[in-house]
Amino acid sequence: MILDQITPGALIAVLDYGAVLVFALTGALVASRAQLDPVGFIFMAALTAVGGGTLRDLILGRETVFWVAQPAYVLMAAGAALVVFWTAHLIESRYKLLLWLDSIALSVAVAAGVGVAMEGGFGPVITIIMGVVTGTFGGLMRDVVGNEVPLVLKQGELYLTAAFGGALVAVLLGQLGLGRSEALIAGAAIVWVLRAGSLRWGWRLPVYRPRPPRDRG
Secondary structure (H helix, E strand, O other): OHHHHOOHHHHHHHHHHHHHHHHHHHHHHHHHHOOOOHHHHHHHHHHHHHHHHHHHHHHHOOOOOHHHHOOHHHHHHHHHHHHHHHHHHHOOOHHHHHHHHHHHHHHHHHHHHHHHHHHOOOOHHHHHHHHHHHHHHHHHHHHHHOOOOOHHHOOOOOOHHHHHHHHHHHHHHHHOOOOHHHHHHHHHHHHHHHHHHHHHHOOOOOOOOOOOOOOOO
């Protein structure tokens, strides 16, 4: 199998690069909706691309934040931003594309966060949290700065739930003895299936409905 030839460290690097690239595209699409200039596009793309991974690395106390150690991540985000700046007008529904690209980025980033925590020897609880943090915080910052309704907080949609579910599956499979690379790929697949199901078929969990207080006699 191809996965047998890929070390967990190499897979984590691939996942990080993939998450940075796709999240950068979504950040640039938000910049296009806000009609920003090229520098604004680069800022939004980079913020989205490295936001979750930066918070992950700071919380875990890694020696160097991933994009500081490898500036190529930021350069890739900047390149993606400029591509979107020159081509966004060709896209009929930028918001629909943003949603689907974000679903891919979420799944890849969750797996990357889980993989980094596993590699650092952290326990299951911290590993799951790092998966969720890596997957969601870049997009949250993108939406807040871009004055969009944060996808992570949209009522009834599977977003945080998808991130948590995928991280949980990856950790459980790892605990059951599945290879780390296979567990990370499975976790990413679960995230995307849940998120795509929410977008395509309206999968969702019940939401809280306030009730009037009961009168007590």
